[in-house]
Amino acid sequence: MNLALRDIRHNFGRFALTAIGIGLLLMLVMGMGGIYRGLVDDATLLVNRINADLWVVQKNTRGPFAEISRIPANAEDRVRAVPGVASSNDFVSHTIQREQAGRPLRMTVQGLSWPQDNGVWLPLIAGRRLEQSHFELIADKSLGLPLGHRIALGKDTYTVVGLTRNMASTSGDSMVFVTLADSQAIQYDQSGEAVRLEREARKSRASDFDPGRVQPEILNRAVGPSSGIPALGPPPVSAVLVKVTPGADPAHVAATIASWPDVSVYTADAQRQLLVSGMVDKSRRQLGLFRGLLSIVSAIIMSLILYTLTLDKIHDIAVLKLMGARNFVIINLILQQALLLGAIGYGIAYVAGQWVFPVFPRRVLIVSEDLWLLAGIVLGISILASLLGIWRAMKVQPNEVIA
Amino acid sequence: MAAAPETLAVEAFGLTKVYGSGNTEVQALRGVDLSLSRGEVIALLGPSGAGKSTLLAIIGLVNAPTSGRITMAGKPVVEDGRFAVNVRSFRRQHMGFVFQKANLIPFMTACENVQVAMEINGHSPRSAKRRAMELLDYLGVADRADHYPSILSGGQQQRVAVARALANQPDLILADEPTAALDSIRGRQVMELFRKVAHERQTGVIVVTHDHRALDVFDRALEMEDGLILGKQAAAS
Numbered sequence: 001m002n003l004a005l006r007d008i009r010h011n012f013g014r015f016a017l018t019a020i021g022i023g024l025l026l027m028l029v030m031g032m033g034g035i036y037r038g039l040v041d042d043a044t045l046l047v048n049r050i051n052a053d054l055w056v057v058q059k060n061t062r063g064p065f066a067e068i069s070r071i072p073a074n075a076e077d078r079v080r081a082v083p084g085v086a087s088s089n090d091f092v093s094h095t096i097q098r099e100q101a102g103r104p105l106r107m108t109v110q111g112l113s114w115p116q117d118n119g120v121w122l123p124l125i126a127g128r129r130l131e132q133s134h135f136e137l138i139a140d141k142s143l144g145l146p147l148g149h150r151i152a153l154g155k156d157t158y159t160v161v162g163l164t165r166n167m168a169s170t171s172g173d174s175m176v177f178v179t180l181a182d183s184q185a186i187q188y189d190q191s192g193e194a195v196r197l198e199r200e201a202r203k204s205r206a207s208d209f210d211p212g213r214v215q216p217e218i219l220n221r222a223v224g225p226s227s228g229i230p231a232l233g234p235p236p237v238s239a240v241l242v243k244v245t246p247g248a249d250p251a252h253v254a255a256t257i258a259s260w261p262d263v264s265v266y267t268a269d270a271q272r273q274l275l276v277s278g279m280v281d282k283s284r285r286q287l288g289l290f291r292g293l294l295s296i297v298s299a300i301i302m303s304l305i306l307y308t309l310t311l312d313k314i315h316d317i318a319v320l321k322l323m324g325a326r327n328f329v330i331i332n333l334i335l336q337q338a339l340l341l342g343a344i345g346y347g348i349a350y351v352a353g354q355w356v357f358p359v360f361p362r363r364v365l366i367v368s369e370d371l372w373l374l375a376g377i378v379l380g381i382s383i384l385a386s387l388l389g390i391w392r393a394m395k396v397q398p399n400e401v402i403a
Numbered sequence: 404m405a406a407a408p409e410t411l412a413v414e415a416f417g418l419t420k421v422y423g424s425g426n427t428e429v430q431a432l433r434g435v436d437l438s439l440s441r442g443e444v445i446a447l448l449g450p451s452g453a454g455k456s457t458l459l460a461i462i463g464l465v466n467a468p469t470s471g472r473i474t475m476a477g478k479p480v481v482e483d484g485r486f487a488v489n490v491r492s493f494r495r496q497h498m499g500f501v502f503q504k505a506n507l508i509p510f511m512t513a514c515e516n517v518q519v520a521m522e523i524n525g526h527s528p529r530s531a532k533r534r535a536m537e538l539l540d541y542l543g544v545a546d547r548a549d550h551y552p553s554i555l556s557g558g559q560q561q562r563v564a565v566a567r568a569l570a571n572q573p574d575l576i577l578a579d580e581p582t583a584a585l586d587s588i589r590g591r592q593v594m595e596l597f598r599k600v601a602h603e604r605q606t607g608v609i610v611v612t613h614d615h616r617a618l619d620v621f622d623r624a625l626e627m628e629d630g631l632i633l634g635k636q637a638a639a640s
Contacts, residue, residue: 001515001522001531010510010551316508322465323567324495325523399465401506 004336023348034364052241064238084248089113108169111183127162138162140174154189302385310389322398342382412607418471449627499568505560507552514548520570558589
């Protein structure tokens with residue numbers, strides 16, 4: 001006869017409520033682990049997806065994710081000329097915030113070196129890749145922009161042609177992908193007044209030196225568009241992504257590029273490591289600590305619940321002992337209830353999490369490795385929690401019934 | 404003439420029990436001798452503090468005496484104030500208990516309360532259930548087999564408790580004021596039940612009671628005072 005099941009059957013309402021409570025607590029532990037995973041995954045998402053062998057960034061900076069990195073756009077041409085480089089692409093990334101239907105719309109704009117890169121590496125769930133050099137946009141589904149939606153960014157209007165899932169930046173902002181030129185147009189967009197003021201300033205500066213005074217054409221150029229001034233280069237990019245030729249030694253290629261005085265070079269692994277140990281390190285450790293604390297709190301709460309459940313049965317346990325019940329009958333009663341409570345709580349946590357986690361503002365990434373780990377923790381907690389109750393039950397003397 | 408050991412349910416010699424020491428020392432039993440035959444039902448009477456419950460706890464192998472010896476069915480179970488057997492196992496196989504309160508386990512039905520006593524003694528669930536139903540039928544509460552204790556009357560609960568005490572066909576049933584919570588009619592019914600059980604199943608029964616109205620039910624009545632058995636009262640039977 002299973003005494004644990006009979007006790008549960010008789011006090012089903014109380015057991016069910018307790019299991020739900022523990023389940024919600026475990027859901028928080030599970031969610032905390034998922035947020036931790038999501039944070040790390042988001043941080044390394046682009047590096048993993050892009051899968052470049054080398055990242056060329058501004059000298060003495062840690063790359064476009066850790067801090068601002070600006071290198072001349074022509075760096076890409078220089079990199080391509082290095083022996084062992086199969087291909088190179090400019091990388092531009094910046095975050096903007098706009099209004100959409102009265103709510104803030106925050107997004108990280110990612111520039112693709114179209115036409116070499118049309119977003120073939122993006123996990124599209126609907127629509128298509130970029131097929132023209134301007135005014136097309138691939139957005140993450142979490143932004144809530146439907147296919148065909150038109151959105152004004154800078155002075156241009158972009159059409160959503162594709163949708164991705166779970167593409168978020170290190171800070172958790174959803175990503176949009178446009179061509180490199182569009183990305184820079186959005187990044188360096190200025191109001192008409194700012195442009196006019198800049199042109200006037202240029203005109204003033206040009207008229208202050210002799211060539212400007214003797215050569216009216218220079219003055220004309222100075223007040224025109226920036227692209228018409230040969231002395232001004234194109235806007236800088238955040239980084240250059242390098243693919244190494246099969247068979248070539250990436251370390252050797254990296255050493256060649258790193259010898260230039262204006263850039264630093266990281267392998268994809270180094271970039272990944274910089275992200276995890278730098279950008280998200282504090283959040284990661286804080287979440288890990290909080291997760292550990294929640295596990296301890298869960299263990300304490302479960303112990304107290306099981307201890308209270310045992311106290312409620314102390315008299316019955318004394319009766320069982322008087323009848324001659326062996327200790328394992330009583331240990332089974334408490335341990336089985338603890339394990340059932342843990343198992344049902346875990347099940348509730350998992351099912352509830354499937355409903356709740358998608359609503360969280362940041363990605364909650366539940367991986368099977370974490371689920372197994374938590375199952376092990378719950379098993380451990382259940383056994384540990386039952387020890388207090390078992391200890392109390394073992395102390396009960398059968399003469400308490402006679403007394 | 405003394406009864407043959409195999410016909411005795413229990414025999415106790417020179418049982419003493421001392422609680423505390425020095426100024427706080429209390430002598431609960433002062434050398435009690437007692438013998439009970441199988442099929443015999445005796446009443447243990449006496450005022451509060453006379454040592455009745457202490458004697459019951461010692462014979463029931465719940466507490467050890469300070470000194471003395473106990474044998475059951477000719478086998479020594481307490482020697483020189485120490486247990487000579489595995490008490491929990493011995494209680495499981497040879498004894499049944501009934502108390503003032505029925506002490507049924509609230510999360511089990513009447514049938515399961517009887518069944519569990521047999522299952523912890525190694526019976527299979529199926530045979531335990533069959534025998535539990537037989538016992539409940541024997542004691543007139545078979546129709547309450549699937550009811551939880553909380554919805555049984557006091558008398559019904561005591562009948563189930565008696566069925567539980569009988570579950571493992573014990574040599575000895577110890578009952579501590581089993582009718583104290585019942586009215587006189589139901590109290591008498593329970594006492595008669597003990598008599599019936601003792602005589603029909605050849606079980607020795609010791610009942611601690613304050614109720615002098617049902618003494619005619621017992622084969623013998625023993626009066627206790629200050630830790631001693633004073634003498635024998637004639638029983639109506």
